[in-house]
Amino acid sequence: MTLTIQNISKSYGTNLALNSFTATLDAGIYALLGPNGSGKSTLMNILTDNLKADSGEITYDGENVLDMGVRFREKLGFMPQYPGLYPNFTVERFMWYMAALKGLSKAESQRQIPEILAAVELDDVPKRKIGALSGGMKQRLTLAQAVLGDPEILILDEPTAGLDPKQRIAIRNYISKIAFNKIVLIATHVVPDIEFIAKDIIMLKKGVIVDNSPPHELVKKIDGGVWLVPCAEHEVQAMQDRFRVTNIARDEQTGEVLLRVLADAMPTERARNVAPTLEDYYLHVFGDASGT
Helix, strand or coil, rough: CCCCEEEEEEEECCEEEEEEEEEEEECCEEEEEECCCCCCHHHHHCCCCCCCCEEEEEEECEEEHHHCCCCCCEEEEEEECCCCCCCCHHHHHHHHHHHCCCEEEEHHHHHHHHHHHHHHHCEEEEEEECHCHHHHHHHHHHHHHHHCCCCEEEEEEECCCCHHHHHHHHHHHHHHCCCCEEEEEECCHHHHHCCCCCCEEEEEEEEEEEEECCCCHHHHHHCCCCEEEEHHHHHHHHHHHEEEEEEECCCCCCCCEEEEECCCCCCCEEEEEECCCCCHHHHHHHCCCCCC
């Protein structure tokens, strides 16, 4: 089970959305991490054959996926960022409809649908129309249809967007549980969603891979470069002007402001080193980028 993406490029006019993207994926969870506009959704749509690449090749177990056609699409489960749902369908009817499209038997549909709806915490609303669901419920329903049919390759575009913390943890745990015998690719810009479940993180900036390593190896790259800096409130702006500040909190005992700062050298005499996180490394790489 190996998905090989080789030199995939895609442009929209003069905008190069992907530039020679190359990666090899086997069973496990991979995170595609980058700010909005970095090319994540473009890659997802190319992988699912919803968009044609300008150049490059994708193979699955050595066979070109375009030559595989329907055989490859049958192995895919896709959760798009902006799904087109049917507002007048009930949750249950939508799942049965998707099961029919995927060619599942009646017996297999009867087995899978209740299990999946329970896993994404929608088993209490099977008869509710999709148009009456909240945004988070629609998000979970979109994930439910993606895992229907037990696909070998699961492609998830921002799977936890719009979910509350409890739901996000439940969805992360569910994805981890089903990922042992699948290739799972998660595109996100929310670092905590993938920090502890991804075997490898592909960091994408303006369509180019800027790093590709396991989370612990990425964090090691800024070991010794993250500081906790106490300061007075009136000093905060000056510190933000001088350094990249990743978090601002207040010390309840002293009343001072505590800044989490990225810096190669000790930023102030009172600063102390703290263990870096993946979010620190994300900000180290991408800065304040949000749509570039």
